[in-house]
Amino acid sequence: MQKKSLLFICTGNSARSQLAEALFRQMAGAEFEVYSAGTAPEPIDPRVFAVLNARHISAENLHSKDLSSLNQRHFDYAITLCDKAHQSCVTQVKAAQILAWDFADPKAKAGTKAFDVVLNELSERIKYFLLFSQKYRVKPEQLSDALSFYKALADDTRLKTLLLIQQQQELCVCELTAALDETQPKISRHLAQLRNAAILQDRRHGQWVFYRLADNLPGWALEVLRLTASNNSALIAANLNKLNEMGDRPQRAALCN
Structure with a gap:
């Protein structure tokens, strides 16, 4: 598997970013090519080597x-470690994702304790970063599933259907027909496409068929839907109002005539 590339940036590239580079390389060097740079580089503080050697x-x-020495490279991730570097590097660095982690500069304090504190904090932050990136990574064998998933989201009706079902947990055809103000045949056709793409699954209860997100939907796909819903609540606000106007929602089967 091709390694991802990651760049740590701080102002001097003399302490925080050097600690981050060494630590990340130890924790995930098999999966990432790791670099560091500074917007105004200075010599590495000797305490960096002392703390790393002790660990x-x-x-x-x-x-x-200097960050400018890497301006021809494109990184998968760039992580700034101080606000000053984040403000000055956003237009300089080429990266698919730029993250901002803010850590206090340990050089301002005497001794190595502040360096140890930063190293511990970096270790925790890197652990979370790795857990998240691995959990939601699309594996090569999942690529066709990813393409089907994003094609499904490209249609307005299907996207709103998924967001409504995610919000309500389970909906039947008639509820979606009312919420989306579409004909039943059109809603049924879209539901069939989503089911065939393994994004939805159905459950029959008496004469009614209810739809919910597939139990085996990958975590990255669930996260895409969650982020889409949380950042675009207005997208389905009117549809939720129409759904609520149907009446006594707990009497689900009675509403589906």
């Missing part, structure tokens, strides 16, 4: 470098 973390190849 048995390799400091091999660590050196301070």
